[in-house]
Amino acid sequence: MWKRDEAVKPPVAPSTPAVQSHGGPAPAPQPETRHQTGRDVVNIGKSVVIKGELNGSEDLTIEGQVEGKIELKDHVLTIGPNGKIKAQVFAKALIVLGEVNGNVNATEKVEIRDGGSVDGDIISPRVAIAEGAHFRGSVDMQRKPGQQGQAAQQRPGGQAGAPQQHPTPQVAQPAAR
Numbered sequence: 001m002w003k004r005d006e007a008v009k010p011p012v013a014p015s016t017p018a019v020q021s022h023g024g025p026a027p028a029p030q031p032e033t034r035h036q037t038g039r040d041v042v043n044i045g046k047s048v049v050i051k052g053e054l055n056g057s058e059d060l061t062i063e064g065q066v067e068g069k070i071e072l073k074d075h076v077l078t079i080g081p082n083g084k085i086k087a088q089v090f091a092k093a094l095i096v097l098g099e100v101n102g103n104v105n106a107t108e109k110v111e112i113r114d115g116g117s118v119d120g121d122i123i124s125p126r127v128a129i130a131e132g133a134h135f136r137g138s139v140d141m142q143r144k145p146g147q148q149g150q151a152a153q154q155r156p157g158g159q160a161g162a163p164q165q166h167p168t169p170q171v172a173q174p175a176a177r
Helices: 015-021 030-035 149-155 168-174
Strands: 041-044 047-054 059-062 063-079 084-096 099-101 105-113 117-119 127-129 134-136
Touching: 105 117
Parallel strands: 041 059, 047 063, 059 063, 063 084, 084 099, 084 105, 099 117, 105 127, 117 134
Antiparallel strands: none
16 A cells, blocks of 8 residues: 555556556565565654544554544554544554553553553553553453463463462472471
8 A cells, every 4th residue: 555665655646557566575465565564664644633443454653643443453553752542542562652542452562652641441461661651541461362371361260280380389388388
């Protein structure tokens, strides 16, 4: 869709010839763009205001204002220092330098950096809040069932055989004394 390369930006109206001529790393199918997420980053400038749903298959940096819902489930969303978000956010990772008002659901991590602000609930396996950041809400750090989460889910539900080696020595040492 949007490319950082300046050769693609000027001929926006007749986009099909420009995409075919740029076909070096990626011929143009959207599934291949997902494999290049480290290189493809879209910026929304600080004068841009978006109201509604924002979906994408690229990493995104927002410096403007967004109201509604943001879905970048397999990509990184960065809220720049001038960004003001009033939305539900679904992303792989969220980095906050500006303001977010709304609930956040990230499959990998949420970082609230110095000067960043989040007012809302966070669901993510990893959360980092820097000194000087603002956060008001709740944090749910449940792990994915596919990764080490099976052991974490078995501990509360299972009793004797489900826990791994860590709880057994802790119980055995106090009982021996």
